[in-house]
Amino acid sequence: MNFAESFRIALRALAANKARSVLTMLGVVIGVAAVILLVGIGTGVQDEITGQVEGLGSNLLFVVPGQYGGGMGGDQGPPSRRFTLEDSELLARRVPGIDAVVPVIQAGSTIKRGNRSVRVVVAAGSEQASEVFGGTLAGGRGYRKSEVQAGARVVAIGSTVRDVLFQGQDPVGKTVTLEGQRFTVVGHYESLGGGLAGDQDSQVYIPVTTAQRVFNLNYVNTIVIKATDADRIEVVKADIRRVLTPRYGEEFTVFTQEQTLGLLSDLLGTLTYMLAGIAGISLLVGGIGIMNIMLVSVSERTREIGIRKAVGARTYDILSQFVIEAVGLSVLGGIIGISLGWGGAELMARFTPVPTNVTPWAVATAFFFAAGVGVFFGVYPAWKASQLDPIVALRYE
Amino acid sequence: MVQEGQATASRVVLETRDVGKQYQLDGVEVNALRDVSIAIRAGEMVSIMGPSGSGKSTLMHIVGLLDRPTCGEVILEGDDISNLSPNQLAELRNKYIGFVFQSFNLLSRTSAQANVELPLVYAGVSGVDRSHRAIEALERVGLGNRLGHFSSQLSGGQQQRVAIARALVNSPSIVLADEPTGNLDSRSGIEVMAILQDLNAQGITVVLVTHDDRVARHAQRVIRVFDGRVQSQEAVENRVIAAQELRDLPAEEVAG
Ligand SMILES: Nc1ncnc2c1ncn2[C@@H]1O[C@H](COP(=O)(O)OP(=O)(O)O)[C@@H](O)[C@H]1O
Ligand SMILES: [Mg+2]
Numbered sequence: 001m002n003f004a005e006s007f008r009i010a011l012r013a014l015a016a017n018k019a020r021s022v023l024t025m026l027g028v029v030i031g032v033a034a035v036i037l038l039v040g041i042g043t044g045v046q047d048e049i050t051g052q053v054e055g056l057g058s059n060l061l062f063v064v065p066g067q068y069g070g071g072m073g074g075d076q077g078p079p080s081r082r083f084t085l086e087d088s089e090l091l092a093r094r095v096p097g098i099d100a101v102v103p104v105i106q107a108g109s110t111i112k113r114g115n116r117s118v119r120v121v122v123a124a125g126s127e128q129a130s131e132v133f134g135g136t137l138a139g140g141r142g143y144r145k146s147e148v149q150a151g152a153r154v155v156a157i158g159s160t161v162r163d164v165l166f167q168g169q170d171p172v173g174k175t176v177t178l179e180g181q182r183f184t185v186v187g188h189y190e191s192l193g194g195g196l197a198g199d200q201d202s203q204v205y206i207p208v209t210t211a212q213r214v215f216n217l218n219y220v221n222t223i224v225i226k227a228t229d230a231d232r233i234e235v236v237k238a239d240i241r242r243v244l245t246p247r248y249g250e251e252f253t254v255f256t257q258e259q260t261l262g263l264l265s266d267l268l269g270t271l272t273y274m275l276a277g278i279a280g281i282s283l284l285v286g287g288i289g290i291m292n293i294m295l296v297s298v299s300e301r302t303r304e305i306g307i308r309k310a311v312g313a314r315t316y317d318i319l320s321q322f323v324i325e326a327v328g329l330s331v332l333g334g335i336i337g338i339s340l341g342w343g344g345a346e347l348m349a350r351f352t353p354v355p356t357n358v359t360p361w362a363v364a365t366a367f368f369f370a371a372g373v374g375v376f377f378g379v380y381p382a383w384k385a386s387q388l389d390p391i392v393a394l395r396y397e
Numbered sequence: 398m399v400q401e402g403q404a405t406a407s408r409v410v411l412e413t414r415d416v417g418k419q420y421q422l423d424g425v426e427v428n429a430l431r432d433v434s435i436a437i438r439a440g441e442m443v444s445i446m447g448p449s450g451s452g453k454s455t456l457m458h459i460v461g462l463l464d465r466p467t468c469g470e471v472i473l474e475g476d477d478i479s480n481l482s483p484n485q486l487a488e489l490r491n492k493y494i495g496f497v498f499q500s501f502n503l504l505s506r507t508s509a510q511a512n513v514e515l516p517l518v519y520a521g522v523s524g525v526d527r528s529h530r531a532i533e534a535l536e537r538v539g540l541g542n543r544l545g546h547f548s549s550q551l552s553g554g555q556q557q558r559v560a561i562a563r564a565l566v567n568s569p570s571i572v573l574a575d576e577p578t579g580n581l582d583s584r585s586g587i588e589v590m591a592i593l594q595d596l597n598a599q600g601i602t603v604v605l606v607t608h609d610d611r612v613a614r615h616a617q618r619v620i621r622v623f624d625g626r627v628q629s630q631e632a633v634e635n636r637v638i639a640a641q642e643l644r645d646l647p648a649e650e651v652a653g
Contacts, residue, residue, distance in 0.1 A: 005518055016506050307502050310463060311563065312491025312519035314484040391464045394502065 006317065010324035017297075024293045025333035027286025028373065032337025032366050033344065034279035039362045040345035042272030044355035050265055053257065059230040060132060061237060062255040063091075063223040063244070081248060082219035085208070088126075095239040097228050100128035103220040105211045111157075111204060112177040113165040120161055121203045122178070124211030125224075132224045135200065138162075140172040140187030143207050151209035156187035160201040178204070179214040233258075280369070286333065287373035294326050294381035305385050306393025319386040326378020327371060334370030338363055409475075410570045410602055411437040411460055416469030418455050418625075429455040430625045433469070437571060437604060442597040444605045444613035444633075447622035453606045454575055456622065460604070461494050461573045462486045474570060491519050495564025497574035501556045503548040509535060509559045510544040516567045534562040538592050554585025561592055571602040578612055584646060590615050591639035615639060 014021045065082050088103035095101075105124040110117050123133060127145040135158075143154045155176065162171050171185040183206065192200045208220060227236040237254050244252055298305070305318055342363070345356040418430040429452045437443055437460075445453050458464035459471060462478060471478050473493060478486065495516075496502075503512045513531040522530070535541055538558040548556055557577060564572045574593060578586030594615060597603045605616050613619050614637045621628040 002521070009518075012507075303502070304504055307504060308515065308519070309487060310461075310490065310496050310502070311516040312487050312567075314487045314519070316484070317519060391458055394463070394498070 003320070006320040006324050007328075009321050010328055013297075013301075013321075013325055014328055020293060021329060024289055025329050025336070027289035028283065028330050028333030028370055029286075029337040029340065031279065031283030031286040032334045032370050033341035034282050035276055035366045035369070036338055036341025036358060036362060037344045037348075037356075038275035038279045039272060039366075040341065040356040040358040041348070041354055042268065042275045043359055043362065044345075044349065044357040046265060046268040046272060047357050048355045049268060050261055053261055053264060055134065058257050059227040059233060060257050061225045061227065061233065061240065062260065063225065063240060063252060064221075064255070065248070065252050067250055068253045068255075081251060082221075083223055083252075084219055085212075087244070087247070088220065088223050091223060091225065091240060091243055094243045095225070095236060097232055097236055097239075098225055099228050100131040100224075100226040102126050102129050102132050102224045102226075103208050104129075104132075104222045104224055105208055105215070105217065105220050106222075107211070107215055109179055111155075111161060111165070113174070116165050118161055118164045119202070120158075122206060122211060122215075123203050124206050124208040126208055128226075129205060131226050133205065135189045135192065138188050138190040139170065140185070142187055142205065148207040148209055151207060151213050153181055153183045153210055153214075154186045154206065155183040156189065156205040157185060158189050158201040158203045159191040160199065161204055162188045178206075181214055283369065283373060287330070287377040290326050290329055290374060291377035291381060293329075294322060294378055295384070297325070298322065298381045298385040301385075302388060302393050302396040305388050306390050306396065309388070309390035310394060315386045318388075319382050322382030322385050323375065323378045326382065327374035330370045330374025330378075331367075334367050337370065338366055341366075407438045407440055409436045410439050410473070411604075412472040413456075413460060413466075414470045414472070416456075416459060416466040416471065418452070418459065418464075419467045428625050430459070430466070433622075433625075433627055435620055435627060435630070437602060439570070439602055440597075440600055441618065442594070442603045442605065442616040444607060444616035444619045445622060446607055446610065446613040446619050447628075449608055451608075451622045452625040453608070453622055455625075457573050457575050457604070457606050461496060462490050463496075487519075491516055491567065493570040495567070495569040495572040497557065497560050497564050497572065497577045499576035499579040501548070501553075501560050501580070503556055503559055503563075505548055508545050508547055509540060509551065509562075512548065512559055513562045513566050515563060520567055530566055531562070534566040535559070537565070537596075538562045552585065553581050554588055557581060557585070557589050558592060561589070561596070565596060565601060569601075571604060572596070573604045573606070575606040576608070577605070578607075578609075584643075586612075587639050587642045587646070590637075591643060594639050611637060 063083070083103070085103055088101050092098075092101040102125040105122075107122045109120060109122050111120050123129075125133065127143060127148050130142050137156075138159065140156065142156050143152070147154050155178065157165075157171060165171070165176060166174070171188050174185050175182050176185060177183070189201075212218065225236065225240065227233050233256055237256060240254050308318060342358050345358045348354050349356040412435070414434050416430055416433040417428065420427045420429055433456060445456060447453050455464070459466050462471070462473070465479075473489060478489065481489070504515070510528065510531050513534050514527050517527045517530060532541065532544060535544060538561050540555060540558055540562065543551065543555060548559070551559065561572075572593075577589050577593070581589060590612065593603050593605065603616070605613065607613050614633050614635065616633055617636065618630065618632050620630045
């Protein structure tokens with residue numbers, strides 16, 4: 001008997017027990033849909049975050065205090081010494097081949113105007129900050145060198161902040177209150193679209209000197225350096241180390257954009273695999289459901305097996321008939337699950353802020369995994385069926 | 398080994414030599430068959446007759462290659478089948494043997510035609526040829542107008558005729574019928590016997606297993622078994638002709 005014949009027999013058996021077939025399939029449908037959806041979310045988030053980091057430019061270097069090895073561990077405790085504005089000036093003078101050195105302070109705060117207020121991230125830098133922060137001015141200007149030198153209370157605001165506090169009015173020249181101090185708005189930015197990687201539209205930008213004063217700090221969090229040429233990034237990195245080592249020994253780390261990306265995608269990749277694993281478990285449960293139903297089916301159809309054997313069915317014929325039944329259930333469930341998961345991912349991308357990306361790779365993996373589940377959990381019941389003694393099977397009531 | 402009977406010098410299709418079958422029941426050995434040596438010749442119609450529990454079904458399963466003897470040999474078309482694998486036996490059953498069971502053993506929720514096609518499916522006969530031969534076999538048992546009916550939509554007698562069509566569709570050497578009339582009313586039973594006699598008249602070898610003396614006398618020869626042994630083998634005198642019986646039935650009993 002050929003494969004097409006086994007296939008026809010299996011399909012007929014599945015059609016004869018429609019309700020049971022559908023319920024059995026449901027386990028696989030849910031499992032596969034979960035895999036597709038969760039992996040789609042993982043991949044989408046990963047793409048978006050790495051895209052945002054990449055968007056900053058590949059010639060950035062981040063100098064942070066403390067020692068970070070490879071991997072994800074950042075648990076070396078609080079660094080004993082932080083950077084100061086002098087370090088930033090020193091780097092600007094002593095490292096060749098760079099466009100900008102920006103000392104950065106980041107802090108959470110609340111900005112107020114009248115009776116309205118909004119939580120913001122204050123990002124403080126030098127007049128060169130626009131080189132490393134990105135963003136496009138929608139009106140006004142960024143703060144100037146003189147304002148940085150003077151520690152002036154000027155602020156440029158993100159679009160969300162503008163919309164909440166000014167509601168359509170032009171904010172330039174108006175005053176807002178930050179940390180109890182009055183600031184003059186000098187500019188505002190266009191929306192970047194809220195992503196998961198931190199909402200840039202809810203940021204406000206002030207001079208780093210002003211930030212040190214209002215937050216009462218004498219250090220900066222990070223020094224961001226922009227190399228002139230992305231190809232010379234390793235040379236610049238070595239120069240930075242050379243300049244800082246006499247002051248800080250090994251107690252600082254220089255990240256390149258590439259390293260940051262690598263770290264991020266490692267982390268997010270692991271997350272995606274974990275999601276896939278969790279969803280995979282439900283697929284496994286679906287497979288056990290198939291095995292259970294196939295065992296029931298085999299014992300219910302013992303007499304049928306006996307009849308088939310009496311008229312000439314060989315072991316292989318019975319085996320393939322039942323394996324194809326199990327695989328048919330799982331493959332059909334897989335296809336429906338992929339459609340549902342994919343559709344769910346599309347809807348999610350459209351109607352929620354969660355980005356999703358269903359890759360062909362994920363679809364193919366889910367499909368073959370589902371088929372594999374059918375084979376794996378179908379073979380044992382089918383083998384049991386194929387080994388039945390024809391006489392015992394015929395006598396079975 | 399054939400002692401007597403009308404069967405003349407025709408070829409031996411099936412033969413058993415000193416076949417025995419023992420079952421273990423709670424540690425006690427049950428001898429279902431002992432030293433059974435019989436031979437069936439091509440074109441014969443033979444009854445195996447004996448009381449319930451005498452070993453008839455066991456014997457039929459052994460000569461039908463559904464079961465293996467504990468000792469002795471079974472020879473089908475000249476070949477000893479003792480050392481064949483289950484798959485080889487399945488192929489021989491498919492090619493040489495047709496079964497008719499007391500309880501019909503049709504596939505449920507399956508059309509008459511699909512049931513009859515089943516042996517051809519496993520013989521590797523494809524598509525058009527298969528349905529052609531199945532229809533032909535169903536026409537031979539008078540069911541040419543019931544091809545698409547499911548087993549559950551047929552009467553017992555019709556179901557048994559479907560089973561007979563299935564048994565003969567692959568042109569077997571021998572048709573084995575175990576109590577084929579056992580589950581039927583008397584009229585349907587006689588109709589089934591008429592078909593078997595008719596097929597035999599067309600040259601098909603038929604072995605009929607029954608406990609009923611009258612049913613047994615539809616054959617040309619009777620092998621009597623008792624307590625697992627062959628007691629006697631004799632030709633049937635006054636053979637019952639089912640077609641004649643049908644004519645003699647009162648007209649009002651004629652139902653569907
Ligand atoms: N699978 C079995 N296990 C144990 N004993 C069996 C089995 N099959 C048949 N027997 C015994 O073998 C004897 C013959 O049975 P069987 O061939 O069915 O008789 P018949 O068909 O003539 O009524 C009986 O005593 C029966 O109990
Ligand atoms: Mg019996």
